[in-house]
Amino acid sequence: MKVGIVGYGNLGRGVEAAVQNAPDMELAAVFTRRDPGAVKIASDAPVVGMEALEEKAKEIDVLILCGGSATDLPEMTPKIAAMCNVVDSFDTHANIPQHLAAVDKAAKAAGTIGIISVGWDPGLFSVARLYANAALPDGDDYTFWGRGVSQGHSDAIRRIDGVLDARQYTVPVPKAVERVRAGEHPTLSTRDKHTRECFVVAEDGADKQAIEEAIVTMPNYFADYDTTVIFISQEEMEREHRGLPHGGSVLRSGMTGVDGQFNNTVEFKLDLESNPFFTGSVLTAVARAAVRMNQEGVSGGRTIFDIPPCYLSETPREELIAHML
Amino acid sequence: MKVGIVGYGNLGRGVEAAVQNAPDMELAAVFTRRDPGAVKIASDAPVVGMEALEEKAKEIDVLILCGGSATDLPEMTPKIAAMCNVVDSFDTHANIPQHLAAVDKAAKAAGTIGIISVGWDPGLFSVARLYANAALPDGDDYTFWGRGVSQGHSDAIRRIDGVLDARQYTVPVPKAVERVRAGEHPTLSTRDKHTRECFVVAEDGADKQAIEEAIVTMPNYFADYDTTVIFISQEEMEREHRGLPHGGSVLRSGMTGVDGQFNNTVEFKLDLESNPFFTGSVLTAVARAAVRMNQEGVSGGRTIFDIPPCYLSETPREELIAHML
Numbered sequence: 330m331k332v333g334i335v336g337y338g339n340l341g342r343g344v345e346a347a348v349q350n351a352p353d354m355e356l357a358a359v360f361t362r363r364d365p366g367a368v369k370i371a372s373d374a375p376v377v378g379m380e381a382l383e384e385k386a387k388e389i390d391v392l393i394l395c396g397g398s399a400t401d402l403p404e405m406t407p408k409i410a411a412m413c414n415v416v417d418s419f420d421t422h423a424n425i426p427q428h429l430a431a432v433d434k435a436a437k438a439a440g441t442i443g444i445i446s447v448g449w450d451p452g453l454f455s456v457a458r459l460y461a462n463a464a465l466p467d468g469d470d471y472t473f474w475g476r477g478v479s480q481g482h483s484d485a486i487r488r489i490d491g492v493l494d495a496r497q498y499t500v501p502v503p504k505a506v507e508r509v510r511a512g513e514h515p516t517l518s519t520r521d522k523h524t525r526e527c528f529v530v531a532e533d534g535a536d537k538q539a540i541e542e543a544i545v546t547m548p549n550y551f552a553d554y555d556t557t558v559i560f561i562s563q564e565e566m567e568r569e570h571r572g573l574p575h576g577g578s579v580l581r582s583g584m585t586g587v588d589g590q591f592n593n594t595v596e597f598k599l600d601l602e603s604n605p606f607f608t609g610s611v612l613t614a615v616a617r618a619a620v621r622m623n624q625e626g627v628s629g630g631r632t633i634f635d636i637p638p639c640y641l642s643e644t645p646r647e648e649l650i651a652h653m654l
Numbered sequence: 655m656k657v658g659i660v661g662y663g664n665l666g667r668g669v670e671a672a673v674q675n676a677p678d679m680e681l682a683a684v685f686t687r688r689d690p691g692a693v694k695i696a697s698d699a700p701v702v703g704m705e706a707l708e709e710k711a712k713e714i715d716v717l718i719l720c721g722g723s724a725t726d727l728p729e730m731t732p733k734i735a736a737m738c739n740v741v742d743s744f745d746t747h748a749n750i751p752q753h754l755a756a757v758d759k760a761a762k763a764a765g766t767i768g769i770i771s772v773g774w775d776p777g778l779f780s781v782a783r784l785y786a787n788a789a790l791p792d793g794d795d796y797t798f799w800g801r802g803v804s805q806g807h808s809d810a811i812r813r814i815d816g817v818l819d820a821r822q823y824t825v826p827v828p829k830a831v832e833r834v835r836a837g838e839h840p841t842l843s844t845r846d847k848h849t850r851e852c853f854v855v856a857e858d859g860a861d862k863q864a865i866e867e868a869i870v871t872m873p874n875y876f877a878d879y880d881t882t883v884i885f886i887s888q889e890e891m892e893r894e895h896r897g898l899p900h901g902g903s904v905l906r907s908g909m910t911g912v913d914g915q916f917n918n919t920v921e922f923k924l925d926l927e928s929n930p931f932f933t934g935s936v937l938t939a940v941a942r943a944a945v946r947m948n949q950e951g952v953s954g955g956r957t958i959f960d961i962p963p964c965y966l967s968e969t970p971r972e973e974l975i976a977h978m979l
Contacts, residue, residue: 346911350792371912426976446979453785455979456963457922460778462978463939463966464932467675512925585935586671587696591927597782598923600837602916607789610910614788632975634964638781641788650957651751653787654771654780 330620331357331388332613335409336395337368337376339573340418343609344393345372351613353643357389386413391616394418395609403428407435410443410630414623416616418448418608425451425632433630442623444631447615448608449599450474454579456633457597461581465593468583471509473501473522477575477604485550486527489543491535494563496570498526501577509580512592525556528570530563575604614641655945656682656713657938660734661720662693662701664898665743668934669718670697676938678968682714711738716941719743720934728753732760735768735955739948741941743773743933750776750957758955767948769956772940773933774924775799779904781958782922786906790918793908796834798826798847802900802929810875811852814868816860819888821895823851826902834905837917850881853895855888900929939966 332348334341337359348356349372356374365376377385386392392409394417396402402419409415410432419428425446432443446452450472458470479499486495505522508515515521527544531537541558545551561569576599585591601607615633618640622631639646644653657673659666662684673681674697681699690701702710711717717734719742721727727744734740735757744753750771757768771777775797783795804824811820830847833840840846852869856862866883870876886894901924910916926932940958943965947956964971969978 343910349912422979425979426972429975451979453789453920456785458978459963459967459974460781462969463963464778464936466935466968510925585668585928585931587674591931593927593932594923594925595778596921596923596925598919598921600835600919600921602918603910606910606916607918610791611789632979634971634974634979635962637960637962638784638788639959642784643791644787646959647751649784649959650754653783654747654750654776654957654959 330390330617331355332616333358333360333385333389333392333413334395335360335379335382335392335405336401337361337370338395339605340609340612341395342371343603343606344395344612345370345374345609346606347610347613351617351643353617354613358385360385360392382409383412389413390620391416393612393616403431406443406445407431410436410441411439412441414441414443414616414619416444416447416612416619418452418612419446420448420451422451429630429632437629440628442619442628442631444615444619444633444636446632447612449601449611450577452608452611452633453599454577454597457579457595458581459634461579461583461595461597465581465583465585465595467589468581469514471517471522471580471582472577473506473580474577475499475501475523475575477577477601478570478573480573482525482527482550485547486529486544489540491532491540492529493532494530494566496528496566498528500524500526506578506580509582510594510596512582512594514582519553520555523554525551525554527556527558528561528566529558530566531560572602573604574602576600617641617643655715655942656680657941658683658685658710658714658717658738659720660685660704660707660717660730661726662686662695663720664930665934665937666720667696668928668931669720669937670695670699670934671931672935672938676942676968678942679938683710685710685717707734708737714738715945716741718937718941728756731768731770732756735761735766736764737766739766739768739941739944741769741772741937741944743777743937744771745773745776747776754955754957762954765953767944767953767956769940769944769958769961771957772937774926774936775902777933777936777958778924779902779922782904782920783906784959786904786908786920786922790906790908790910790920792914793906793918794839796842796847796905796907797902798831798905799902800824800826800848800900802902802926803895803898805898807850807852807875810872811854811869814865816857816865817854818857819855819891821853821891823853825849825851831903831905834907835919835921837907837919839907844878845880848879850876850879852881852883853886853891854883855891856885897927898929899927901925942966942968
C-alpha cells in the first residue's frame with residue numbers, strides 16, 4: 330500500500346521509519362507546508378508542497394497526518410479525509426467527539442475512512458482501558474504517565490523570562506503505583522500520582538529564584554504538583570536530555586464473583602526510548618487497518634475502538650490465529 | 655440479551671456471576687449433562703438438561719460453553735453453533751485452526767457467530783501480543799504465567815500413587831522477568847522462565863521420597879523445570895490453598911527508528927484472585943460482542959482478533975469515545 334506523510338516534525342520522522350520497516354508499505358511522499366527543497370528527510374521519498382496534496386492523494390492509499398492537535402488537525406483531518414483515507418494523532422481529549430463528528434461527516438461523504446486519536450494515549454492506553462473495563466466492569470481506573478518528557482510542559486517553561494532551554498519529566502510516584510498494583514483501590518489526588526522534574530538552562534545573570542517560583546506556581550501545568558527545578562548548563566542539556574523517552578501504565582483493579590469476592594488487577598505498561606518513533610509506529614499499523622477496512626467498504630470517522638485488532642498486523646489473519654492466539 | 659451457560663463447573667460459576675453483574679444481560683438457563691435436579695447453582699436461573707438445549711436455544715441470544723478443551727468443546731462448539739451464537743474458551747493452542755474451521759463451517763451454515771478461544775490465555779494475552787507485535791514488528795515476545803495454580807499440573811500429581819491431594823503453582827523466575835522488562839532481549843530456556851511449586855498431601859505411610867521423585871522427573875509436566883515439592887497436611891491444604899489465583903505477563907521488547915535506534919517494552923499484566931471468575935467475566939464480555947456482531951449480519955467462526963473492542967463493553971460507543979479514549 331502507498332502511504333503519505335503530512336507534516337515532517339518528530340512524529341513525521343517516526344512514521345517515516347515505521348513505514349520503511351513495513352514490508353507491505355511504500356512511502357509515496359512527504360507533504361510539507363515549508364519549502365519542500367529545504368526539508369531534508371531520512372528516506373529517499375519525494376518531498377512535496379501541500380498545494381500538490383489533492384492531486385497526489387489520488388494515487389495514495391492512506392495519509393498519516395502529523396500535525397499538532399491545537400490548530401492543525403481540527404482543520405486538516407476533515408479537509409484531507411475528503412480526499413483520501415487518513416489517520417491522525419489528535420490528542421485533545423475534551424474535543425475528541427467534536428473532531429470525530431467533523432471527520433465522520435467529511436469521510437462518509439467521500440467514501441473514505443478517517444481514524445482519529447491514534448498513538449499510545451489516546452491509542453493503545455485507551456484500548457487497554459476498554460478491554461480492562463469490559464473484563465472488570467466493577468472497578469477503578471488509574472493512569473500513570475512517565476517517566477518521560479512532556480513537550481507541552483517543557484515549552485511552558487521555555488516561555489518564562491530568562492530561560493534559554495528546558496526539559497520537563499513527568500514522573501509517577503512509586504508508592505502510588507505500588508498501592509494500585511497491590512489492589513488497594515486507593516483514592517489518589519493529582520499530587521499523589523505524579524511529580525514533575527524540570528531541567529532548566531537559564532540566561533547568564535538571570536534570577537534563578539524568580540524562574541523557579543514562576544515554574545512551581547504556574548497554574549494547570551505545575552501548581553498542583555510537587556515540582557523540582559534543577560538548573561543545568563546548555564552542554565549538560567545537550568548531553569543528558571536529548572532523547573524523548575516516555576511511557577507509563579494503565580491499571581484497572583476490579584472485582585469478580587458474587588458481591589465482589591475476588592480482586593483482580595490488569596496493567597498495560599509502556600517503556601519507550603522514543604515517544605515520537607513509537608507513536609509513529611502505532612499510526613503506521615493503524616494506517617494499514619484503515620486501508621483494509623476501507624477496501625471492505627467501511628467509510629466514515631473511526632477510532633482504535635472500532636478496529637478489529639487483526640487488521641493492524643502485516644501478518645495474515647490465519648497465521649496470527651495459528652501462532653499468536 | 656438472553657444468555658445461556660452450558661456446563662456448570664468452576665468456569666460456569668464464573669460466567670454466572672459475570673452475567674448477573676451485567677445490566678444488559680439476563681441469565682436464561684444453565685444447561686447440564688448431569689441430573690438438573692442435583693445441580694445447585696448460585697442464581698435462581700433454571701437448570702435444564704442438555705436434551706432441551708435445541709428447543710431452548712431458539713429463545714437465547716448467546717450460549718457460553720464451559721466445557722473442557724480436551725474432549726467437550728471440539729464436539730460441542732460446532733454442534734451448538736448450528737443452533738445459536740456461541741462463545742467458548744478452547745485452549746489447546748495447537749488445535750485452534752482446526753477447531754475454528756469446524757465452528758466456522760457450522761456457524762456460517764446456520765447464520766450464527768461462534769467466537770472461540772476466549773479467556774485470558776488464549777484471549778486477552780493473545781490480543782496483547784497482537785497489539786504489541788503490530789506496534790513493534792521488530793522485536794521479541796515473552797509470556798510469563800503465574801504465580802498461579804495450574805489445574806492440569808495439580809491433576810497430574812494427584813494421579814501419583816500415595817497422593818491424596820495436590821496443588822501446583824507455576825511461578826515466573828523474577829530475574830528473567832526483570833531482564834525482559836529492562837529491555838535486554840534475553841534468550842530464555844523453559845527452565846529459565848518458570849519454576850514449579852507443588853504442595854502435596856500424602857497418604858499415611860506413603861513413600862514421600864518416591865512421590866517427590868515421580869513428580870520432579872515427570873516428562874512434559876515437570877522434568878524441564880526446577881520443581882519444589884512440599885508435603886503438607888490436608889488441613890493446611892484446605893486452609894491455605896483453596897483459591898485458584900493466576901495471572902502473568904505478556905511482554906514484547908522491540909525496536910523503532912532507523913536501524914533499530916530505540917528500544918521499547920510493552921507489558922500486559924494480570925493479577926487474578928480467581929482464574930475461573932475472571933475468565934468467566936471475559937467470556938461474558940465477548941458474548942455481548944457476539945450478539946452485537948451477529949445482529950449486524952456477521953456469521954461464522956471468529957476469535958478475539960476479529961472483534962472491534964467497543965463491542966465488548968456495555969457502555970455505548972459514543973460514551974466510550976468521549977470518556978475512555
